[in-house]
Amino acid sequence: xxxxxxxxxxxxxxxxxxxxxxxxxxxxxxxxxxxxxxxxxxxxxxxxxxxxxxxxxxxxxxxxxxxxxxxxxxxxxxxxxxxxxxxxxxxxxxxxxxxxxxxxxxxxxxxxxx
Amino acid sequence: xxxxxxxxxxxxxxxxxxxxxxxxxxxxxxxxxxxxxxxxxxxxxxxxxxxxxxxxxxxxxxxxxxxxxxxxxxxxxxxxxxxxxxxxxxxxxxxxxxxxxxxxxxxxxxxx
Numbered sequence: 001x002x003x004x005x006x007x008x009x010x011x012x013x014x015x016x017x018x019x020x021x022x023x024x025x026x027x028x029x030x031x032x033x034x035x036x037x038x039x040x041x042x043x044x045x046x047x048x049x050x051x052x053x054x055x056x057x058x059x060x061x062x063x064x065x066x067x068x069x070x071x072x073x074x075x076x077x078x079x080x081x082x083x084x085x086x087x088x089x090x091x092x093x094x095x096x097x098x099x100x101x102x103x104x105x106x107x108x109x110x111x112x113x114x
Numbered sequence: 115x116x117x118x119x120x121x122x123x124x125x126x127x128x129x130x131x132x133x134x135x136x137x138x139x140x141x142x143x144x145x146x147x148x149x150x151x152x153x154x155x156x157x158x159x160x161x162x163x164x165x166x167x168x169x170x171x172x173x174x175x176x177x178x179x180x181x182x183x184x185x186x187x188x189x190x191x192x193x194x195x196x197x198x199x200x201x202x203x204x205x206x207x208x209x210x211x212x213x214x215x216x217x218x219x220x221x222x223x224x225x226x
Contacts, residue, residue: 031212042202042218043157050211058213090156094212101206102147103214105156 003027004106006091012112019078021109023091025071031094032074033103034058034066036087043090049074081113119217120203126223133190135220137203138183144208146179148188151200151219160201161188195226 003026013019023032030051035043035058045058047066055066063085067075078085088110092103121136137146145164149157163170163179163186170177176189190197200221204214 033213035216040218043204043216045213045215048211048213056211059215092157101145101162101212102159103157103212104159107156108154 004091004093004104006089006106006109008109009107010110012114013081014114015082016080019081019111019113021076021089021091021111023074023076023106025074025093027093027095028071029093030071030096032068033092033094034064034074034076035090035092036060036085037090037108038087046076046089081111083113085111086113087111120201120220122220123218124221124223126225127193129193129195129224129226131193133193133197133222133224135188135201135222137186137188137217139186139203139205139215139217140184141205141207143181143205145206146177146186147204147206147214148175148177148186149202149204149216151202153199157202190222193222193224195224198222198224 005024007022033048034046037043044060046064049055049068065077088108090108091106094103119138147162148160150160151157161172161175161177163177174191179186200219202216202219204216
């Protein structure tokens, strides 16, 4: 599982509340990604990070912010959750050594915004 | 916007049969990858094919790539019930940060 954990695994919250999802890795990989998965859309990239304090937007970044103050943690924040942000969120890492090109995914967080 | 589009959206076959899934994409790529997702789980990498390769094998998996048609296919031979999952293609354009753009997936059901 490439040492990736996500917390919480499930969360139900109300519209307008802030929510933070955490992705933690144990292998000090430089690249980390946040995706959301919705029926009929596959996975869409929200934000990604290429190092501590280095982040950039993905395809569907509106309404989301991220932070990476330590190599091992990549946080995704919904400042004011909306029902359209109900989704399953996946974190992924990409190793940068050994010629590996694939991404490794965490188990996902199912978020419901009522 | 989605780069890869899988076809068919859903596929149901009998155990022992072969399953073929197709992926089309829009822009030039550095490589194309296939992932599998079991229900309620994260994605798992299956196989990668580079833009200068035409075919690649890994166990019961065979991937082809036609860059002139911007398409790829994944063949699973002698399918098993355990192959039941959703399969996604993902393209790497070679731009910085190794971003992948995923298709919407093919849901494969293998009937014992």
